[in-house]
Amino acid sequence: MYKVVTKRFLNDAKTICLFEIEAPYIARHARAGQFVIFRLDEQGERVPVSVAGYDREKGTVTVMVQAAGRTTKMLHTVEQGDYISDIAGPLGKATEMEGLKKVCVVGGGVGCAIAYPIAKEMHERGIEVTFIAGFRSADIVILKDELREVSDKLIICTDDGSYGKKGFTTVFLKQEIESNIIWSRPQFDRVIAIGPDIMMKFLADVTRPYGISTIISLDPIMVDGTGMCGCCRVIVGGETKFACVDGPDFDAHQVDFDSLIKRAAFYKEEQDEAAKHICHMTGGKRNG
Numbered sequence: 267m268y269k270v271v272t273k274r275f276l277n278d279a280k281t282i283c284l285f286e287i288e289a290p291y292i293a294r295h296a297r298a299g300q301f302v303i304f305r306l307d308e309q310g311e312r313v314p315v316s317v318a319g320y321d322r323e324k325g326t327v328t329v330m331v332q333a334a335g336r337t338t339k340m341l342h343t344v345e346q347g348d349y350i351s352d353i354a355g356p357l358g359k360a361t362e363m364e365g366l367k368k369v370c371v372v373g374g375g376v377g378c379a380i381a382y383p384i385a386k387e388m389h390e391r392g393i394e395v396t397f398i399a400g401f402r403s404a405d406i407v408i409l410k411d412e413l414r415e416v417s418d419k420l421i422i423c424t425d426d427g428s429y430g431k432k433g434f435t436t437v438f439l440k441q442e443i444e445s446n447i448i449w450s451r452p453q454f455d456r457v458i459a460i461g462p463d464i465m466m467k468f469l470a471d472v473t474r475p476y477g478i479s480t481i482i483s484l485d486p487i488m489v490d491g492t493g494m495c496g497c498c499r500v501i502v503g504g505e506t507k508f509a510c511v512d513g514p515d516f517d518a519h520q521v522d523f524d525s526l527i528k529r530a531a532f533y534k535e536e537q538d539e540a541a542k543h544i545c546h547m548t549g550g551k552r553n554g
């Protein structure tokens with residue numbers, strides 16, 4: 267059993283919640299870009315979430331979770347001092363940062379929670395970080411202060427202009443690339459984009475003509491998280507990869523976004539159907 271030592275909602279809409287959980291082994295080994303899989307109880311669904319932080323001395327790991335399906339909504343009802351059944355990890359490969367000097371990190375919605383520890387580790391290593399954080403509206407903006415602390419330049423934008431600049435991350439990414447070109451050479455060594463699949467697809471389209479290395483972190487449906495079930499497969503450079511062991515980071519210019527988006531839509535329909543199902547064993551709904 268793993269104790270929740272801190273719980274706090276990160277936005278006014280209370281859609282994203284931070285949990286700091288006692289898990290000394292994970293805390294000792296976790297790196298930015300990796301993820302964990304948790305279960306609320308022994309019969310529970312296995313849900314992957316990115317590592318948003320860790321405290322090696324305290325032995326705690328932090329995750330930031332959006333209430334999207336049934337299990338994540340149930341997690342939001344877990345209180346400080348409560349226990350969850352399992353948390354396994356760290357899983358996946360850590361984000362590669364070697365040799366980078368100037369990076370633009372782009373987060374969309376809850377993707378900012380995943381991008382934050384990456385930007386933080388880069389900042390600590392002396393890499394210059396421009397962070398573009400995009401949200402639908404002011405009530406779901408998260409981590410304003412934390413992002414400011416780890417960024418040399420921070421741009422927050424909302425689709426409706428209710429907080430920060432009005433517009434999409436793609437527009438501001440293009441602006442930043444254009445204003446950082448010297449002698450016809452873009453100055454960003456890398457763009458790291460994390461958010462909805464469709465946003466990452468369009469961000470990849472922005473960076474492609476400039477030839478800027480672009481990495482995205484994928485978050486497909488996962489089951490075992492060990493490369494056994496094949497559930498998290500994605501097509502990268504024409505080859506099948508498993509996000510849980512080969513990723514979650516991949517070269518955005520090599521990812522087959524169309525098949526990724528189609529697959530996610532298929533699972534979304536399945537999940538919506540499952541959410542309607544009343545389980546006669548428990549009297550409750552399953553999945554969703």
Ligand code: FES
Pocket residue numbers: 487488489490491492493494495496497498499508509510511
């Ligand atoms: S989650 Fe099963 S192969 Fe990745």
